[in-house]
Amino acid sequence: MFKRLPDDARAAVTIHLDGEPVTAREGDTVAAAMLAAGVDHTRTTPVSGAPRLPYCMMGVCFDCLMEIDGVPNRQACLVCVRDGMQVRRQQGARRVSA
Amino acid sequence: MTRAETADAIVVGGGIFGSAIAYGLVRAGLDVVVLDEGDTALRAARGNFGLVWVQSKGQGMRPYHEWSRESARLWNEFAPELEDATGIGVGHQNAGGLQFLLSEDELAKRRADMAQMQQEAGPDSYDVELISRDDAQKMLPDVRIGDSVLGASFCPHDGHVNPLLLLRALHTAFTTSGGRYRSGRRVETIRHDGHAFVAETADGPVTAPKIVLGAGHGAPRLGPMVGLDVPIRPQRGQVLITERLQPLFRMPVSHVRQTNEGTLQLGNSTEDIGFDDGTSVDVTRTIARRAVLSFPILRDVRLVRTWGCIRVLTPDGAAIYDESQSHPGAYVATSHSGITLAAINARYVAHWIATGEKQPGFDRFSARRFDVQAAA
Numbered sequence: 175m176f177k178r179l180p181d182d183a184r185a186a187v188t189i190h191l192d193g194e195p196v197t198a199r200e201g202d203t204v205a206a207a208m209l210a211a212g213v214d215h216t217r218t219t220p221v222s223g224a225p226r227l228p229y230c231m232m233g234v235c236f237d238c239l240m241e242i243d244g245v246p247n248r249q250a251c252l253v254c255v256r257d258g259m260q261v262r263r264q265q266g267a268r269r270v271s272a
Numbered sequence: 273m274t275r276a277e278t279a280d281a282i283v284v285g286g287g288i289f290g291s292a293i294a295y296g297l298v299r300a301g302l303d304v305v306v307l308d309e310g311d312t313a314l315r316a317a318r319g320n321f322g323l324v325w326v327q328s329k330g331q332g333m334r335p336y337h338e339w340s341r342e343s344a345r346l347w348n349e350f351a352p353e354l355e356d357a358t359g360i361g362v363g364h365q366n367a368g369g370l371q372f373l374l375s376e377d378e379l380a381k382r383r384a385d386m387a388q389m390q391q392e393a394g395p396d397s398y399d400v401e402l403i404s405r406d407d408a409q410k411m412l413p414d415v416r417i418g419d420s421v422l423g424a425s426f427c428p429h430d431g432h433v434n435p436l437l438l439l440r441a442l443h444t445a446f447t448t449s450g451g452r453y454r455s456g457r458r459v460e461t462i463r464h465d466g467h468a469f470v471a472e473t474a475d476g477p478v479t480a481p482k483i484v485l486g487a488g489h490g491a492p493r494l495g496p497m498v499g500l501d502v503p504i505r506p507q508r509g510q511v512l513i514t515e516r517l518q519p520l521f522r523m524p525v526s527h528v529r530q531t532n533e534g535t536l537q538l539g540n541s542t543e544d545i546g547f548d549d550g551t552s553v554d555v556t557r558t559i560a561r562r563a564v565l566s567f568p569i570l571r572d573v574r575l576v577r578t579w580g581c582i583r584v585l586t587p588d589g590a591a592i593y594d595e596s597q598s599h600p601g602a603y604v605a606t607s608h609s610g611i612t613l614a615a616i617n618a619r620y621v622a623h624w625i626a627t628g629e630k631q632p633g634f635d636r637f638s639a640r641r642f643d644v645q646a647a648a
């Protein structure tokens with residue numbers, strides 16, 4: 175659905191979504207990289223389990239929550255990609271071990 | 273455009289107090305209009321902590337303790353009734369509740385308060401017990417309690433609900449039962465035209481033989497127009513909200529509770545600073561620190577929101593329910609415990625307003641209890 179602009183010359187960066195490599199561009203937020211890669215959902219909701227993609231892209235709606243480098247429930251629209259980054263879909267509510 | 277309306281009863285205020293009473297009144301067969309102020313109002317109904325709480329209620333006024341406990345009991349039928357009527361589950365849980373004691377001073381004060389309330393109960397039960405940290409841990413087996421916790425008081429009648437879903441359920445139940453909810457309708461004046469009360473708003477008057485002030489901090493301005501004194505003051509509480517977590521808490525603690533949708537609410541601060549409903553770093557820090565001392569795992573849990581909310585505080589902390597002596601048919605109902613009292617407000621209080629029949633001892637809740645001056 176989303177296409178990169180033709181004059182975007184930024185360097186490619188490889189991140190991993192649930193262990194699978196995804197190509198992003200330097201300076202992408204994780205949320206933008208997910209949308210550019212055509213990912214079908216980036217989390218499931220805690221209340222109904224419905225799939226979600228990033229929405230507001232500006233830190234407000236919390237629809238883009240993902241586990242990023244081992245930290246759950248991060249707002250993917252507020253984190254920039256880094257080569258080798260490990261990203262996972264946030265499945266429902268965060269599990270904390272007591 | 274102005275429009276005139278008539279009804280059997282006007283309820284001023286569409287928060288938890290006003291909505292619960294209004295719902296009870298339509299259920300009792302009255303034709304009811306709710307006049308709600310709008311987004312500029314303080315709206316404690318939208319910022320509160322969601323506890324159905326009994327253990328600390330009514331110290332120095334036993335009837336209020338019994339009133340709160342009866343409401344907590346009624347909640348067990350009220351919540352399913354609302355869900356049946358609206359399809360909205362309000363997340364009610366009545367598994368008991370804990371108040372944590374984090375120092376010898378807190379422990380001693382709680383022990384003394386409980387002894388006083390036990391004495392005030394006389395031969396009746398008080399049903400609050402001091403328990404050890406280990407016993408509290410058994411009640412919260414999924415989250416480790418910090419070493420700073422010396423003990424807790426436990427009351428089996430305590431519980432909680434989701435207050436925002438409750439407000440929506442009350443509004444939905446009210447309107448689907450035929451009630452008329454009017455938002456953006458600040459009541460400017462109330463007068464009696466010889467036959468009925470007339471509530472004037474910028475969009476026109478509403479006329480009814482009964483009028484109920486359930487308007488929180490809006491009530492002190494309106495009360496004197498119908499001979500009602502409403503001696504309340506504002507008290508701010510700040511609330512912190514965390515990211516959503518898998519279920520950790522099997523029951524609420526008075527300063528930490530997990531909502532039915534996974535977030536934690538941290539709170540229980542009190543500040544007397546007027547009507548400023550903002551937040552402050554020092555208080556949020558204190559709330560967060562106490563939460564982390566109580567449950568060390570929270571150190572790594574992310575906060576997503578904070579807000580301030582203005583409580584309605586009466587001089588003795590108990591509710592005020594009054595009918596005007598000079599203007600019969602005008603009522604006031606107010607307290608900071610709108611969630612706890614929602615069930616009893618929808619039942620007994622609405623029944624009183626609809627029929628005049630009072631529960632035994634109900635007159636104790638009149639604001640006239642504050643009229644007697646202490647000897648100098």
